[in-house]
Amino acid sequence: MITFGKMEPEINYTWRPGVYGIILKENENLVALIETDDGRYFLPGGGMEGSESHVECLVREGIEEMGKLLEIGEWIVKAQRYFYSEKDGTYYLVEGHFYFARIAGNTGEPLEADHNLKWIEAGEAVKRLFHEHQSWAVQKALTMMENNG
Template sequence: MITFGEIKSGISYTWRPGVYGIILKKEENLVALIDTGAGKYFLPGGGIEENESHEECLIREGKEEMGKLLELGEWIGKAQQYFYSKKDSAYYQVQGDFYFAKIVGDTEEPTEPDHYLRWLETGEAVSKIFHDHQRWALQKALAMIENKEQRI
């Protein structure tokens, strides 16, 4: 598995598995990101709760973060990152499973405060994603699409 971030000796990291969706509007060259209002952008998704499947996690996160019903698509890959969260004052080892996803409907208003759905051009999105493992996943997804289109 590909790993990002520096592992600091003597630090106890909290392991946090998660699921993230890459939602594209290919014809417009746009990708959905979550803007936290603090200049940080993330892929839609988040931590898996107890006994949740990957699909259940992404559906829940889509409702919470965007007020959208998401459908899980093709698996893109898995990566992890070690980092320190200033917000939580904690060290994390996050492991993400990344999937293509699509919006298939609306739900109620998002329940997570300060989370806003933004559509960014793919190149801009790559440069603005906060976590390296999420940036890697978006770049891999875009390469997968390009390879498929070249084979047609």
């Protein structure tokens, strides 16, 4: 598995598995991203809670971040990233599981008011994503689409 970021010596990292959906508008070459109020961009998804399955996690995150019901599709890739979260004051080793996903319906307004769904051109999305492992996963997804196209 590929790992991004640098492990700092003598730092205790909190392992945080997460699930992320790569949602493409294929004919328009657009990727769904979540923009937070601080101007950062992330893939829809997030950390797993308790004994959640990958499907349960992505469905919950879709409701929270987008107000959308997500359907999980084909698995794409897994990657890790070391980083420090200023928001949490915690050092994390995030393990991302990335899947193709699609929006299957609306559930109402997003539960997280500071999260906004944006459709961004694929190349630009890769550049804007805050986490390197998410950018890499989008590139892998686009390559898979090209190879299957």
